[in-house]
Amino acid sequence: MKTRVKEFRSAANLTQQQLANLVHVSSRTIISIETGQYSPSLLLAYRMAQVFGVTVEDLCCLKENKEMEDKQYENL
Numbered sequence: 001m002k003t004r005v006k007e008f009r010s011a012a013n014l015t016q017q018q019l020a021n022l023v024h025v026s027s028r029t030i031i032s033i034e035t036g037q038y039s040p041s042l043l044l045a046y047r048m049a050q051v052f053g054v055t056v057e058d059l060c061c062l063k064e065n066k067e068m069e070d071k072q073y074e075n076l
Contacts, residue, residue, distance in 0.1 A: 002065055003033055
């Protein structure tokens with residue numbers, strides 16, 4: 001899943017460890033989310049969105065991700 005976590009984290013001048021501490025996860029979790037290897041749970045996405053003052057939809061690029069998934073289903 002594509003997210004804008006790294007973009008928002010950088011704009012907020014937070015390290016991966018600082019963000020991890022704020023949302024109660026390990027820095028490895030933040031790294032995995034930023035590299036697209038892990039999709040955050042709804043609750044974690046909500047916590048991060050609150051830190052950045054954005055919506056979960058914006059943080060997790062929900063519209064873009066839905067469109068990409070819809071295209072995959074069209075090809076079946």
